[in-house]
Amino acid sequence: MHVEDIVEIIKKHLHINHENIKWGIIGVTELIKCPLRLWFEDKEQPIMTRQMYYGDLCHKALFTRLHPFTLSHIMYIEPELVYPVWCNGKNIHVIGRPDIVAIGNGKLKVIEVKFANVIVPEYFKQVAVYKLLARNKYWFKKEDTEGYIMQITDDGEIRIHKVEEEVDEEWIWYRACQLYEYFEKNEQPPPEKGDHCKYCPYRGRCTSKTLDEWEK
Numbered sequence: 001m002h003v004e005d006i007v008e009i010i011k012k013h014l015h016i017n018h019e020n021i022k023w024g025i026i027g028v029t030e031l032i033k034c035p036l037r038l039w040f041e042d043k044e045q046p047i048m049t050r051q052m053y054y055g056d057l058c059h060k061a062l063f064t065r066l067h068p069f070t071l072s073h074i075m076y077i078e079p080e081l082v083y084p085v086w087c088n089g090k091n092i093h094v095i096g097r098p099d100i101v102a103i104g105n106g107k108l109k110v111i112e113v114k115f116a117n118v119i120v121p122e123y124f125k126q127v128a129v130y131k132l133l134a135r136n137k138y139w140f141k142k143e144d145t146e147g148y149i150m151q152i153t154d155d156g157e158i159r160i161h162k163v164e165e166e167v168d169e170e171w172i173w174y175r176a177c178q179l180y181e182y183f184e185k186n187e188q189p190p191p192e193k194g195d196h197c198k199y200c201p202y203r204g205r206c207t208s209k210t211l212d213e214w215e216k
């Protein structure tokens with residue numbers, strides 16, 4: 001075996017596949033990302049950053065320890081939330097797994113844990129979608145549903161961010177149909193610029209700006 005063969009194997013494992021979208025299954029983490037970034041992840045050479053690995057590993061380590069402590073009917077660890085959407089006669093499913101859903105004092109609390117030094121706006125949108133999906137599943141009113149990001153920094157500090165942001169059902173419907181159509185028709189989406197671009201590993205290849213422009 002040559003080193004080149006090993007590189008090819010590693011590349012395969014780094015690939016972030018979004019084929020599920022064209023089969024009508026869309027994850028909440030896909031719903032809230034820039035569609036062009038998803039496209040790059042799916043079609044182009046993958047870029048898996050150290051930060052992505054780190055977050056993934058820490059997450060697995062924490063939740064393996066938390067699972068035995070799940071108290072059913074009070075705290076759910078990574079519950080599956082499903083939201084069906086009709087798109088041009090096709091039944092699409094938006095699926096989310098928030099880290100923790102807890103019920104107490106008449107409130108439903110959705111908590112997303114992020115091992116990160118920086119909290120990007122996408123995380124707030126992610127929790128906003130989880131809030132809507134969770135209150136649908138557990139039959140809670142909007143005013144009784146709360147969302148939080150629990151940030152764990154590299155030096156172990158825990159910071160809590162309350163998520164006031166909300167999304168409506170129309171937005172989920174519109175976004176899910178839009179993504180489904182891009183992937184189903186194999187059509188490259190346009191760039192969706194925003195603060196999130198600063199953390200996008202594809203910004204050097206993105207058509208919205210050159211790398212030099214992002215660096216300014």
Ligand code: SF4
Pocket residue numbers: 034035036037040191192193194196197200201202203206207208
């Ligand atoms: S740089 Fe911004 S607009 Fe371009 S792919 Fe990345 S997130 Fe999307």
